[in-house]
Amino acid sequence: MIDIRNLPELNIKQKEFVSEFYKLFLFDNSLIANVEPLLFQGAIAASEFLVYDVRKLYVCLDSVYSFDLTVNAFNGIIHFRNELNAAFNYGQNNSIDYNTITTAINYQKRDFRIKNIWFSRIVAIQYNYMRFNGYRITLV
Amino acid sequence: MTIARQKITELPSLNIEQKILTDEFLKRFDQDNGGAFDIIGFEPLLYEGVIAASEFTVYNANKLYLCFDFLVGCSVVAAAPFGLVTFYDEGNAINLYSQNNSIAYQAVAAVIWYNRNNIHIQNLYFSRIVAAQYDYLKFIGYRITY
Numbered sequence: 001m002i003d004i005r006n007l008p009e010l011n012i013k014q015k016e017f018v019s020e021f022y023k024l025f026l027f028d029n030s031l032i033a034n035v036e037p038l039l040f041q042g043a044i045a046a047s048e049f050l051v052y053d054v055r056k057l058y059v060c061l062d063s064v065y066s067f068d069l070t071v072n073a074f075n076g077i078i079h080f081r082n083e084l085n086a087a088f089n090y091g092q093n094n095s096i097d098y099n100t101i102t103t104a105i106n107y108q109k110r111d112f113r114i115k116n117i118w119f120s121r122i123v124a125i126q127y128n129y130m131r132f133n134g135y136r137i138t139l140v
Numbered sequence: 141m142t143i144a145r146q147k148i149t150e151l152p153s154l155n156i157e158q159k160i161l162t163d164e165f166l167k168r169f170d171q172d173n174g175g176a177f178d179i180i181g182f183e184p185l186l187y188e189g190v191i192a193a194s195e196f197t198v199y200n201a202n203k204l205y206l207c208f209d210f211l212v213g214c215s216v217v218a219a220a221p222f223g224l225v226t227f228y229d230e231g232n233a234i235n236l237y238s239q240n241n242s243i244a245y246q247a248v249a250a251v252i253w254y255n256r257n258n259i260h261i262q263n264l265y266f267s268r269i270v271a272a273q274y275d276y277l278k279f280i281g282y283r284i285t286y
Binding site: 075077079080082087088089090091092093094095096097098100103105106107112114116117118 | 188189190209211213214215217218242243244245246247248253255256257258260275276277278280
């Protein structure tokens, strides 16, 4: 089993920030059953990232969330859930304008990128595609 | 404080920005480096969670944060108050502001509405923050006590 605190990135000089992230990610390695490198590029809908599992976590080195929608009345937002399935951070990158016909705020969603974060699952509103680069952690 | 300086300088392969931050931080605050304080604690810190009632909102004259990566987010949609994070220095004086709002004129309410996008900032130090409208924080860095 891979020790999360001794992943190959630790030895790559250019990845010093990643190594700091791992060092600070103070998991008790005895609780980890498996660590799998994971690259995902595709639709968020029906992907594994939406599904909460009490024994699954993602250590995310880099992720981008995007969409193919036009401007509309909904803001784009990503909810990040922790190991207990509780929201612990949100990501959004909208510009807004006032629609005088519908008298509503219109949101133009731009790509949202976040690096060095961990989560159990996400909830994606308006965003429908993502790229994930990191690890899937399975707990004992 | 020798142990603190050793720990910070033993961090593996700091990049240029992190090295400038840590070197200047030690010059200013580590008395063994000519700084003002006797550093007694140097704790790695990863925090992801709510800002309210967290340690980052509390000023302590013997505490500083050396921050490599900082991100705040919020769950709310556009509304009248604007999002703002205020950083305070070792004397509890403001030394930095940060915001990332998008705005629109809301004709019915006849006010500006703000949509608060994430604020992402790297390589700074602070004693505490005040977060207006932002609810959640990711912090990667060190808690320094002296």
